[in-house]
Amino acid sequence: xxxxxxNSVLQVERLTMRFGGLTAISELSFNAARKEITAxxxxxxxxxxxxxxxxxxxxxxxEGMINLRHPEGREFLLERMDxxxxxxxxxxxxxxxxxxLFSGMTVLENLMVAQHNTLMRASGYTVTGILGSPSYKxxxxxxxxKAKSWLYKxxxxxxxxxxxxxxxxxxxxxxxxxxxxxxxxILLCLDEPAAGLNPRESEELNKxxxxxxxxxxxxxxxxxxxxxxxxxxxxxxVVLDYGQKIADGTPATVRNDPAVVRAYLGVDEDEGxxxxxxxxxxxxxxxxxxxxxxxxxxxxxxxxxxxPIPKKTxxxxxxxx
Amino acid sequence: xxSSENMPTRKPYxxxxxxxxxxxxxxxxxxxxxxxxxxxxxxxxGALTFSSRWPLVFLLSAIxxxxxxxxxxxxxxxxxxxxxxxxxxxxxxxxxxxxxxxxPIMLVIALALPFIxxxxxxxxxxxxxxxxxxxxxxMLGWGLNIVVGLAxxxxxxxxxxxxxxxxxxxxxSTIYLPEWFGAGVVPWAFYLTFPxxxxxxxxxxxxxxxxxxxxxxxxxxxxxxxxxxxxxxxxVNWFTFTNGPQGIQVPKATFFGxxxxxxxxxxxxFFGIPYDRIHFYIFLYYVILALAxxxxxxxxxxxxxxxxxxxxxxxxxxxxxxxxxxxxTSTKLTAFAIGAMFGGFAGSFFAARQGFVSPESFVxxxxxxxxAIVVLxxxxxxxxxxxxxxxxxxxxELFREMSFLRAILPEGTDPIQFRxxxxxxxxxxxxxxxxxxxxxxxxxxxxxxxxxxxxxxxxSQGHG
Numbered sequence: 001x002x003x004x005x006x007n008s009v010l011q012v013e014r015l016t017m018r019f020g021g022l023t024a025i026s027e028l029s030f031n032a033a034r035k036e037i038t039a040x041x042x043x044x045x046x047x048x049x050x051x052x053x054x055x056x057x058x059x060x061x062x063e064g065m066i067n068l069r070h071p072e073g074r075e076f077l078l079e080r081m082d083x084x085x086x087x088x089x090x091x092x093x094x095x096x097x098x099x100x101l102f103s104g105m106t107v108l109e110n111l112m113v114a115q116h117n118t119l120m121r122a123s124g125y126t127v128t129g130i131l132g133s134p135s136y137k138x139x140x141x142x143x144x145x146k147a148k149s150w151l152y153k154x155x156x157x158x159x160x161x162x163x164x165x166x167x168x169x170x171x172x173x174x175x176x177x178x179x180x181x182x183x184x185x186i187l188l189c190l191d192e193p194a195a196g197l198n199p200r201e202s203e204e205l206n207k208x209x210x211x212x213x214x215x216x217x218x219x220x221x222x223x224x225x226x227x228x229x230x231x232x233x234x235x236x237x238v239v240l241d242y243g244q245k246i247a248d249g250t251p252a253t254v255r256n257d258p259a260v261v262r263a264y265l266g267v268d269e270d271e272g273x274x275x276x277x278x279x280x281x282x283x284x285x286x287x288x289x290x291x292x293x294x295x296x297x298x299x300x301x302x303x304x305x306x307x308p309i310p311k312k313t314x315x316x317x318x319x320x321x
Numbered sequence: 322x323x324s325s326e327n328m329p330t331r332k333p334y335x336x337x338x339x340x341x342x343x344x345x346x347x348x349x350x351x352x353x354x355x356x357x358x359x360x361x362x363x364x365x366x367g368a369l370t371f372s373s374r375w376p377l378v379f380l381l382s383a384i385x386x387x388x389x390x391x392x393x394x395x396x397x398x399x400x401x402x403x404x405x406x407x408x409x410x411x412x413x414x415x416x417x418x419x420x421x422x423x424x425p426i427m428l429v430i431a432l433a434l435p436f437i438x439x440x441x442x443x444x445x446x447x448x449x450x451x452x453x454x455x456x457x458x459x460m461l462g463w464g465l466n467i468v469v470g471l472a473x474x475x476x477x478x479x480x481x482x483x484x485x486x487x488x489x490x491x492x493x494s495t496i497y498l499p500e501w502f503g504a505g506v507v508p509w510a511f512y513l514t515f516p517x518x519x520x521x522x523x524x525x526x527x528x529x530x531x532x533x534x535x536x537x538x539x540x541x542x543x544x545x546x547x548x549x550x551x552x553x554x555x556x557v558n559w560f561t562f563t564n565g566p567q568g569i570q571v572p573k574a575t576f577f578g579x580x581x582x583x584x585x586x587x588x589x590x591f592f593g594i595p596y597d598r599i600h601f602y603i604f605l606y607y608v609i610l611a612l613a614x615x616x617x618x619x620x621x622x623x624x625x626x627x628x629x630x631x632x633x634x635x636x637x638x639x640x641x642x643x644x645x646x647x648x649x650t651s652t653k654l655t656a657f658a659i660g661a662m663f664g665g666f667a668g669s670f671f672a673a674r675q676g677f678v679s680p681e682s683f684v685x686x687x688x689x690x691x692x693a694i695v696v697l698x699x700x701x702x703x704x705x706x707x708x709x710x711x712x713x714x715x716x717x718e719l720f721r722e723m724s725f726l727r728a729i730l731p732e733g734t735d736p737i738q739f740r741x742x743x744x745x746x747x748x749x750x751x752x753x754x755x756x757x758x759x760x761x762x763x764x765x766x767x768x769x770x771x772x773x774x775x776x777x778x779x780x781s782q783g784h785g
């Protein structure tokens with residue numbers, strides 16, 4: 001189903017992630033291609049963020065392979081790399097569901113920290129930098145120029161010297177994307193970039209993401225609940241439910257896929273719920289202990305009558321771990 | 322007081338409420354003081370005798386009543402200014418104006434201090450000695466500031482690196498350097514051991530850093546606390562190496578090989594000036610001033626380099642740092658190492674100044690004082706640390722001077738015994754009214770148009 005073609009940047013192959021007895025993702029395979037926006041969607045708790053955490057090295061997957069290929073042909077097996085090395089060498093950047101800016105540093109400083117590795121090399125790992133070498137000065141100027149160009153793109157050039165924590169919510173979201181882009185990624189992973197944005201801000205975000213796709217040689221992987229964003233800009237959609245892929249294709253095909261409609265929007269209690277439950281139970285029994293099955297069935301019943309509510313990220317939930 | 326003409330500055334007195342409040346507080350004071358103050362026990366030839374001190378109780382209660390009444394009459398009835406921001410703006414503006422020049426002004430004062438002290442011939446040595454003492458703590462504060470203020474790693478064992486520096490100087494200059502290079506090297510020992518002491522302390526910083534990399538917050542603080550105690554206990558108990566609690570006599574610092582002694586080979590004889598002990602003090606003063614300025618300049622430069630920004634980013638959000646490809650392990654270790662290095666420099670200076678080291682100088686209280694200086698000054702703020710070091714160390718010394726306190730203190734007590742109590746109280750008050758220290762604003766390291774200080778509310782304090 002997932003073929004490794006020459007445009008592919010990311011290839012996820014039979015990815016499985018278990019936490020104790022809970023299987024968050026099972027046997028997931030999909031590709032993301034360069035200069036394309038791949039959306040990863042699914043109801044709450046489907047395992048989307050877990051996929052991100054596996055790709056960016058925050059979790060080590062239980063099974064499976066995550067292969068990243070650079071345009072010039074170098075390949076990286078991400079499941080074997082440390083999280084910071086994935087960003088540094090494999091060039092994968094990410095944003096977080098709850099914004100993680102350096103709120104006490106200015107907007108410009110945030111973008112400078114993102115260029116840490118380039119600047120670190122230019123400063124001779126601090127040795128020549130502390131002696132005031134002109135080559136570091138040049139590198140720093142170049143870094144500031146790059147930060148400025150991103151600030152123009154996200155429309156925050158006038159707030160460059162303000163602390164990042166002072167920005168409105170929508171601006172913080174865009175700044176986090178710009179910060180991720182300052183690491184020169186090959187693959188950009190965005191975890192719910194439209195969460196908490198109003199329709200106008202969502203529209204701005206769409207424009208920004210389309211601009212990034214147009215101007216940069218980067219594959220974008222997107223988790224999103226906001227369907228106006230997902231359907232409006234994605235080239236390719238992967239739908240997850242209970243850690244399993246239930247659909248994969250263009251927005252048009254995914255939208256009309258009966259499995260997606262059933263999982264995502266829920267089904268009427270009297271029409272098809274029993275069928276869905278039976279299917280889930282059957283698949284669960286095959287590999288899980290009985291206790292697990294019971295907890296698996298409960299939310300399905302509930303969801304059959306309820307639409308999934310898009311998650312709202314509030315200031316309060318941004319507490320750090 | 323006379324803020325405006327047509328607006329009443331005081332609310333009318335509500336006498337019944339005032340009387341109730343004053344009487345109430347008087348009664349409460351009396352009730353509290355009765356068991357504490359009124360009954361005094363004395364152990365007299367094996368027998369416990371009671372004596373009463375009722376006049377003191379009444380006196381103290383009267384003070385409370387009078388104080389409360391005065392507050393009612395003059396303080397609590399003031400009309401709140403309608404716009405507090407507007408009222409405080411002029412003072413803020415003045416402060417920021419002063420803030421621009423405060424650094425250079427203090428530097429000029431620091432450079433001229435021996436000459437200023439010269440104007441008071443009776444106490445010139447004491448003034449310079451106190452300045453050396455304060456500057457040592459400023460330097461230690463700046464060193465610890467790298468770890469605690471910038472990288473946000475709470476270190477309660479910083480004195481360990483101070484001890485490593487001091488003992489490195491002591492052991493190298495008395496035993497190892499003469500053994501390796503002959504006795505002629507001893508006058509130069511200070512200059513030879515100095516870089517080594519910093520290097521050794523930095524190595525210990527890394528050694529401490531490794532096991533604590535995975536720890537955060539309270540856990541990190543406890544491990545660093547234990548580390549500080551371990552170093553001290555090793556110094557006490559490893560008798561054959563460190564001479565245990567008896568300490569080591571070490572050669573004092575020399576002026577590039579010229580000792581500060583009253584003999585023909587000494588500093589004074591070489592320059593043909595009459596011998597005076599103050600030469601040694603002035604020399605030490607400029608050495609520690611140079612060292613402290615070195616610490617300041619290096620830290621300031623590091624902040625503007627990627628490593629310094631990574632430290633601050635680490636304090637703000639470690640996970641985001643990793644997501645940006647920053648190696649948090651090496652970033653933490655460099656913070657520990659560089660902070661420790663300055664501690665080591667200060668330690669070897671301390672040994673060269675005292676001419677004697679013993680484990681007694683490196684107790685936990687020292688770590689706590691250095692940390693208090695950093696916290697009180699404002700985490701991450703270098704100029705704030707100068708103020709808090711002067712305030713804390715200066716007030717310690719001030720208590721030695723306050724012999725008039727003897728008049729009101731109980732017999733047999735020395736005002737000096739109250740210094741920790743008073744400083745502790747001052748710190749509690751300070752933290753109540755200015756919880757983020759003297760200078761709580763953060764200076765950005767890079768800017769496009771104008772440098773705007775970041776308010777403390779946004780700056781994270783680190784999670785260890």
